[in-house]
Amino acid sequence: MNIELLKALCETPGVPGNEEGVRDLILGEVEGLFDEVRVDPMGSLHCVRKGKGKDPERIMLLCHMDEIGFLVSHISEKGFLYLQPVGGFDPRNLFSRRVRVCTDEGELKAVMNPAGRPVHIASAEDRKRIPEPHEFYVDTGLGEAAADKVKVGDMVVMDEPFLEMGEKLVSKALDNRVACWLGIEAARGLGKAKTKSEIHVVFTTQEEVGLRGARTASYSVKPDIGIGIDTTLACDTPGVPEQDRTTVQGKGFGLHIRDGSFIADKALVAEVAALAEKKKIPFQRTMLRSGGQDGAAAQQAAAGARVFGIVVGTRYIHTVTEMVDRNDLQAALDILVAFLKSR
Ligand SMILES: [Zn+2]
Structure with missing residues (x-):
């Protein structure tokens, strides 16, 4: 095989x-x-x-x-990337993901999270709510400089290696x-x-x-x-x-x-x-x-x-x-x- x-x-x-x-x-x-x-x-x-x-x-x-993946729909003044999903994502699976931002000049490693507060300071209400896919954003770590590298329409995919586990294959x-x-x-x-x-x-x-x-x-x-x-x-x-x-x-x-x-x-x-x-x-x-x-x-x-x-x-x-x-x-x-x- x-x-x-x-x-x-x-x-x-x-x-x-x-x-x-x-x-x-x-x-x-x-x-x-x-x-x-x-x-x-x-x-x-x-x-x-x-x-x-x-x-x-x-x-x-x-x-x-x-x-399934995303296209960059907006780059904020601080350099955070907003996305539109292309394909049916369940937002429950989108928390804290490593992603690859694919630009004309090459790939950027980045992370994706929903807007909002971390667990230490989240309210009981916050913890129950599942954000919509459009509430997630990508942080490239580049700050405002992200706008020089990324443009609206660039694709974003999940960053996960292929795995073999016994008879199973995972990707x-x-x-x-x-x-x-x-x-x-x-x-x-x-x-x-x-x-x-x-x-x-x-x-x-x-x-x-x-x-x-x-x-x-x-x-x-x-x-x-x-x-x-x-x-x-x-x-x-x-x-x-x-x-x-x-x-x-x-x-x-x-x-x-x-x-x-x-x-x-x-x-x-x-x-x-x-x-x-x-x-x-x-x-x-x-x-x-x-x-x-x-x-x-x-x-x-x-x-x-x-x-x-x-x-x-x-x-x-x-x-x-x-x-x-x-x-x-x-x-x-x-x-x-x-x-x-x-x-
Ligand atoms: Zn299919």
Whole structure:
């Protein structure tokens, strides 16, 4: 398992609209794996493997490159940075974070905290209140000089190293560098042999703010089959009732049937389940009450496509401690390669 690649993908900053660093890393990795590679006007990276014969079936894999993060929205006179979140943050996870401010000249290490008083002098009311994301600010330690280095629109990401813990992998950006990794490794897994279908692995932009890159990318590909590859919840942890756990880690890839954005094609779900059983690849069927993923964009582009999702159960999602199980990741890779070879 190419964990070094996953680590590099996770540690490269890339919030919505700022995916260039991640895209450059992927560009280096996919050399020689595809017949055609291009970047579209929204910044999504299209990697195409030609199929056999005339007018082959088009299968599109959608792997979003962006991670949740922030853009600097204001620099105060004293040099504190105010932020707008890009992606769904839970403010309870934002206290006392180390962050990276990415400027044109390079990165600044900084810290993020909510405006207000420390515990020693906080009132009982203060202690109970959870600030809104816009109440957090970043301190670069540079004071007023921050204004010379940072500008409105610069991205800010969490500063957390990738961790291996037994079978588990932990990072701030497994959502969705896991899919970037799967898109690259699935292409590698296909080897040199030509598939019947034409395969489009598309690394999309701006998913976390509403599947934006996937919409335009899908419209240009007009796939017959779309596969939304993403993380999903793994609430197999204390404090969540069994019926809400979504996935159990270590029980295989998630065959995604429904979320707030799409309902998967029934025949495809049956086909993938039968293939997984035949190949002895562990899987679990997954549903999510709300939230969406890129598969929905493929399903509804142009005249529409048949879609399903391949997902990896992730504990502590949208925090700096996102955690996946490497066996689930391997199962997701195995089913992708098996499915692409089967068509
Ligand atoms: Zn995602």
